Amino acid sequence: MKLASATLMLSAARVEAERLGVIVCVSVVDAAGYPVAFLRMDGLALGCIDVCIKKARTAALFHMDSADFARVACPGGGAYSLELTNGGLTSFGGGLAVRDRNGVVVGGIGVSGASTEDDIAIGLVGLAALS
Amino acid sequence: MKLASATLMLSAARVEAERLGVIVCVSVVDAAGYPVAFLRMDGLALGCIDVCIKKARTAALFHMDSADFARVACPGGGAYSLELTNGGLTSFGGGLAVRDRNGVVVGGIGVSGASTEDDIAIGLVGLAALS
Amino acid sequence: MKLASATLMLSAARVEAERLGVIVCVSVVDAAGYPVAFLRMDGLALGCIDVCIKKARTAALFHMDSADFARVACPGGGAYSLELTNGGLTSFGGGLAVRDRNGVVVGGIGVSGASTEDDIAIGLVGLAALS
Amino acid sequence: MKLASATLMLSAARVEAERLGVIVCVSVVDAAGYPVAFLRMDGLALGCIDVCIKKARTAALFHMDSADFARVACPGGGAYSLELTNGGLTSFGGGLAVRDRNGVVVGGIGVSGASTEDDIAIGLVGLAALS
Known part of the structure; x- marks a missing residue:
């Protein structure tokens, strides 16, 4: 995960958050879950920072979006x-897995601060900035 | 969160706890979740100390009362x-968020040791001391 | 919690475990949850050690048996x-709270390794050794 | 748990994973839960590493397979x-307990990366390599 790619994703995500009128933070991590870039919009509830980093890590470390991870990683979910x-x-x-053109996971992007639905939508806009 | 404000809140909360005949501890934290002031009444079960601090942190870090946080942050709750x-x-x-006159979260107050209902009631009395 | 009291409790608990034909570990902690004495019987599954210490701490720190604690401290339990x-x-x-003659909690005893039912029975025998 | 035994188990497990066409990591720990040997196949989701180690530890520390552990160690499970x-x-x-000829637990083997069903099957092949 190059910094240039991460920065592109953050910028696109931020624009989308502003368009939706929500305040979020966004984290991009590499394939090992280490942070590459992060931003938080003014006025964010500070607890969301750890959340967006963990969302990005979850996606990167398990090669799946955190919404899919949630289906199994909970009481009664099988894992x-x-x-x-x-x-x-x-x-x-x-939290969304970031893949290269060959489908290989190269990192993750995590968004927190808005509703889960909006967080996902913002993350998808971030992802789209890469293609 | 000024110490003077935190002290006011603690004093009011303590008086309310005594009026109700319960033994509690009360923590006030700033907007980043760091402690400003704390008191524990004699005879408190010591495990409640960590609980009241975490309640105050939860409210401050997520800009919401811990009772509202509880609705989503649990198995099946969506988050x-x-x-x-x-x-x-x-x-x-x-745990209750403390806001200034403009509605901006400036910290949190957490109460533990009595029933959840009484803990909340005591926290509300603490909050009211600020206005 | 005096060491002499803790030792009495451990000895009685061990005798009861042997009578029941089970292998357990037993921990006695003071009112702040710090260990006073501990024993583990030969052949114990090592994971039980941390469990019995945490059971004793839970009882001491919240002034209640861990079976009562369990009713509220779980998903859907209210706390x-x-x-x-x-x-x-x-x-x-x-995990059982240890009280003095005036009902004041002075520590906790925790048992792990057998069925929960037997763990509790063994802890009660330990408690009885104090009176 | 001798290194020679652990290596045998890892090799057998890896062959089975390749036969099933899945990518996993495998950990073997001693009776106290400390790692003896580990391998991860290329392309593994990195989050699985911690999972397979914890599966092996769970089996070793509680003298039972992690699938059995799961029945009690969950909300509503009794423990x-x-x-x-x-x-x-x-x-x-x-996660599977490794026992010697006398039934004494000498360690654990943990597998992660495939479906839980396949993880278990691969672990069982690892276990079988010892007998």
């Missing part, structure tokens, strides 16, 4: 306690 | 695992 | 996430 | 919060 591994993961939407 | 972020948050009542 | 505070607590039976 | 002890355990299948 309950998975969400407790790797220092704590996120079992709801807003 | 399950949110309660595991930020070093561990509290998904039940007794 | 979900309470079990995540204080470094991790135990939401099932086998 | 909810057990999965939070010992630094975090795994409440789903793929």
Whole structure:
């Protein structure tokens, strides 16, 4: 995950958040879950920072969007306690796996601060900026 | 969050706890979740200390009362695992966001030791001392 | 919690475990949850050690048996996430509050390794050794 | 748990994973839960590493397969919060206790990366390599 790519994603996500009129933070991590770039909009509830980083990490470390991760990593989901591994993961939407042209996961993007639906929509706009 | 404000809140909360005949601890934190002031009444179950601090942090970090946070941050609530972020948050009542005259969150107050209902009532009395 | 008291409790609990033909570990902690004495019987599954210590801490820190704690500190129990505070607590039976003649909590005893029912029974025998 | 035994298990498990066409990691730990040997196949989702180690630890520390552990260590299972002890355990299948000829637990093997069903099947092939 190049910084140039991460920056593109952050910018696109921010524009979308402003268009929707919501305040979010956005994190982009590499394939190992380490942060590449991050931004938070003014007025954000500070607890969302850790959330968006964990969403991005979840997607990168498990090669799946956090909304899909949530279906199994919860009580009764078949893999309950998975969400407790790797220092704590996120079992709801807003984390998206970032893939290269060959489908290989190269990182993740996480959005937090708005409704889960909007967080996901903003993340998708970030992803689209790469293609 | 000024110490003078926090002290006012603690005093009012304590008086209310004594009036109700319950033993609680009360924590006031700033907008970033850092402690400003704390008190524990004699005889408190010591486990409640960490609880009231986490309640106050939860409210401050997510700009909402912990009772509202509890509705989403639980299994089946739509944002399950949110309660595991930020070093561990509290998904039940007794943490209240403290706002200034413009509605901006400036901190949180957390109460623990009595029933959740009483903890909330005591926190509200603390909040009221500011206005 | 005096060491002499803790030792009495451990000895009685061990005798009861042997009578029941089960292998357990037993922990006694003071009112602040710090260990006073501990024993583990040969052949114990090592994961039980942390469990019995946490059971004793839970009882001491919240002035209630861990079986009662379990009723509220679980998903849907009204105080979900309470079990995540204080470094991790135990939401099932086998931890018992130790009280002095005036009913004041002076510590806790925790038993793990057998069925929850037997763990509780063994803990009660430990408690009885004090009176 | 000798390294020679652990290596045998890893090799057999890897062959089975390749036969099934899945990408997994495998961890073998000793009776105290400490790692003896580990491998990860190319292309693994990195989050699985911590998972397979925790599966192996869970089996070794509680003398039972993690699929059995999962039945009690979950909300409503009778020992909810057990999965939070010992630094975090795994409440789903793929961790298997390793026993010597006398039935004494000498360690655990954990597999992660495929479906839980396949993870278990691969672990069983690893176990079989010892007999």
